[in-house]
Amino acid sequence: xxxxxxxxxxxxxxxxxxxxxxxxxxxxxxxxxxxxxxxxxxxxxxxxxxxxxxxxxxxxxxxxxxxxxxxxxxxxxxxxxxxxxxxxxxxxxxxxxxxxxxxxxxxxxxxxxxxxxxxxxxxxxxxxxxxxxxxxxxxxxxxxxxxxxxxxxxxxxxxxxxxxxxxxxxxxxxxxxxxxxxxxxxxxxxxxxxxxxxxxxxxxxxxxxxxxxxxxxxxxxxxxxxxxxxxxxxxxxxxxxxxxxxxxxxxxxxxxxxxxxxxxxxxxxxxxxxxx
Amino acid sequence: xxxxxxxxxxxxxxxxxxxxxxxxxxxxxxxxxxxxxxxxxxxxxxxxxxxxxxxxxxxxxxxxxxxxxxxxxxxxxxxxxxxxxxxxxxxxxxxxxxxxxxxxxxxxxxxxxxxxxxxxxxxxxxxxxxxxxxxxxxxxxxxxxxxxxxxxxxxxxxxxxxxxxxxxxxxxxxxxxxxxxxxxxxxxxxxxxxxxxxxxxxxxxxxxxxxxxxxxxxxxxxxxxxxxxxxxxxxxxxxxxxxxxxxxxxxxxxxxxxxxxxxxxxxxxxxxxxxxxxxxxxxxxxxxxxxxxxxxxxxxxxxxxxxxxxxxxxxxxxxxxxxxxxxxxxxxxxxxxxx
Numbered sequence: 001x002x003x004x005x006x007x008x009x010x011x012x013x014x015x016x017x018x019x020x021x022x023x024x025x026x027x028x029x030x031x032x033x034x035x036x037x038x039x040x041x042x043x044x045x046x047x048x049x050x051x052x053x054x055x056x057x058x059x060x061x062x063x064x065x066x067x068x069x070x071x072x073x074x075x076x077x078x079x080x081x082x083x084x085x086x087x088x089x090x091x092x093x094x095x096x097x098x099x100x101x102x103x104x105x106x107x108x109x110x111x112x113x114x115x116x117x118x119x120x121x122x123x124x125x126x127x128x129x130x131x132x133x134x135x136x137x138x139x140x141x142x143x144x145x146x147x148x149x150x151x152x153x154x155x156x157x158x159x160x161x162x163x164x165x166x167x168x169x170x171x172x173x174x175x176x177x178x179x180x181x182x183x184x185x186x187x188x189x190x191x192x193x194x195x196x197x198x199x200x201x202x203x204x205x206x207x208x209x210x211x212x213x214x215x216x217x218x219x220x221x222x223x224x225x226x227x228x229x230x231x232x233x234x235x236x237x238x239x240x241x242x243x244x245x246x247x248x249x250x251x252x253x254x255x256x257x258x259x260x261x262x263x264x265x266x267x268x269x270x271x272x273x274x275x276x
Numbered sequence: 277x278x279x280x281x282x283x284x285x286x287x288x289x290x291x292x293x294x295x296x297x298x299x300x301x302x303x304x305x306x307x308x309x310x311x312x313x314x315x316x317x318x319x320x321x322x323x324x325x326x327x328x329x330x331x332x333x334x335x336x337x338x339x340x341x342x343x344x345x346x347x348x349x350x351x352x353x354x355x356x357x358x359x360x361x362x363x364x365x366x367x368x369x370x371x372x373x374x375x376x377x378x379x380x381x382x383x384x385x386x387x388x389x390x391x392x393x394x395x396x397x398x399x400x401x402x403x404x405x406x407x408x409x410x411x412x413x414x415x416x417x418x419x420x421x422x423x424x425x426x427x428x429x430x431x432x433x434x435x436x437x438x439x440x441x442x443x444x445x446x447x448x449x450x451x452x453x454x455x456x457x458x459x460x461x462x463x464x465x466x467x468x469x470x471x472x473x474x475x476x477x478x479x480x481x482x483x484x485x486x487x488x489x490x491x492x493x494x495x496x497x498x499x500x501x502x503x504x505x506x507x508x509x510x511x512x513x514x515x516x517x518x519x520x521x522x523x524x525x526x527x528x529x530x531x532x533x534x535x536x537x538x539x540x541x542x543x544x545x546x547x548x549x550x551x552x553x554x555x556x557x558x559x560x561x562x563x564x565x566x567x568x569x570x571x572x573x574x575x576x577x578x579x580x581x582x583x584x585x586x587x588x589x590x591x592x593x594x595x596x597x598x599x600x601x602x603x604x605x606x607x608x609x610x611x612x613x614x615x
């Protein structure tokens with residue numbers, strides 16, 4: 001299968017500190033690719049390079065078989081959409097205005113929209129399930145609602161690859177699942193390649209088709225959730241005690257971090273199973 | 277449920293209708309501006325003087341065409357440029373307190389103007405040229421200080437501007453404290469904004485400078501909307517933010533320098549008009565840019581009219597009026613808006 005994103009020997013540093021240290025891997029088209037790893041592992045930097053926000057320093061990054069530097073900003077925006085970690089929740093624009101702005105890379109003079117742009121925007125709004133919010137302003141919405149609006153904006157951009165930086169970070173359980181379901185639907189119905197960063201390994205296990213585990217700018221593990229999310233690999237990466245078992249729902253790998261006090265109780269023969 | 281809520285032509289209709297309304301306002305303001313003054317003539321006589329060329333008192337005709345008309349046009353241009361400048365800087369720096377002078381343009385042109393007045397240059401073209409030279413120098417300095425990558429960090433730019441302005445204020449105070457003769461009066465009037473010394477050449481030159489700036493900024497109004505969603509989001513929606521930011525910064529500062537060098541530091545209009553318009557017509561810059569040009573122009577002509585008409589003797593600085601009307605008006609609107 002063709003690669004949506006292919007990366008070879010990619011390095012990046014801010015001043016003296018090396019953030020990414022010679023990464024090489026491919027993201028296949030149609031994948032639900034989840035990047036996990038401890039804080040400071042370089043996940044966001046990696047995503048910002050792929051989104052064209054910061055420039056690669058060493059190595060190569062190809063988007064759909066073409067060097068990222070060879071795209072104009074507008075052409076890259078037709079291929080890749082990005083939903084940043086900090087979405088502008090204080091924006092005074094209305095939901096439909098913001099979603100329609102997603103047509104920016106496709107539209108011409110002053111961003112005036114044609115009938116076709118409007119139709120695509122309406123479809124994106126209903127695909128993301130935010131029709132009922134269309135007239136509201138962004139600054140009147142909750143965090144979960146505005147998150148879905150910006151995903152709708154990204155859908156309206158009609159990209160082949162969708163990048164999301166911790167889209168579920170500040171959401172309640174229902175909105176987390178709604179957001180993840182939406183991305184799964186995008187992958188299945190719109191054939192988009194979805195790449196997301198997440199700190200929630202359980203969500204990664206439930207939705208990811210491929211998982212990349214980064215630590216201090218290096219790849220610790222890459223592969224299917226079953227291969228990557230093992231007790232040995234995760235403990236090595238995160239440096240804390242974890243319980244890895246199967247969730248009774250759907251038999252997903254389930255990861256439970258273990259509080260310090262249980263470890264102490266366990267030494268004295270506490271209530272937990274002995275094997276972590 | 278309303279259906280078909282997004283109409284593709286709605287935005288064009290909005291731009292045209294709001295521009296049309298504000299144009300009428302501007303024309304009315306200009307007409308009132310040339311009608312009212314210390315030589316009390318009836319409106320009907322003014323009408324005759326403007327719309328026909330027979331039966332007109334040559335003195336009245338001269339007052340209208342040689343004195344009031346260039347002055348009113350200058351006021352309209354200044355109001356337009358300063359309001360648009362404020363609008364652009366508020367969007368670019370994402371700071372509601374941003375105003376057209378924020379990058380140090382005011383301090384630089386004031387030093388230039390004061391130097392020109394102290395040397396003994398005439399108001400035009402001498403002081404105009406020194407003021408423009410001063411503001412250009414400061415602008416280059418500020419851009420150099422925050423050059424390279426830092427230009428995208430609005431705080432660096434903002435702080436560089438504030439520091440340069442503070443330094444300039446100190447120099448201005450020093451120059452004023454050293455001046456004792458009648459030139460002090462000219463300096464104070466320049467610092468408060470002054471439309472009295474205007475002729476048609478000045479107005480035509482300023483028009484020729486400002487119109488291309490207005491057009492360029494309008495063409496980038498769509499990118500300004502995207503920039504409001506944050507720089508990262510704007511980049512990934514196809515905006516070349518470095519180029520857009522640089523063009524907007526330089527065009528706007530150039531426009532403001534050219535303006536203040538003709539009339540001195542007219543204050544407040546650039547801060548309040550963009551906010552007023554945003555409260556009334558919303559955040560879309562494709563509408564706000566033409567609205568700021570026309571609305572700011574009309575507002576300034578109206579304020580200048582009051583500055584001439586209100587005092588029994590002489591006139592007061594127009595900057596007094598812009599703030600005295602603008603601030604309360606803005607507070608009233610702020611309290612009534614649901615933002």
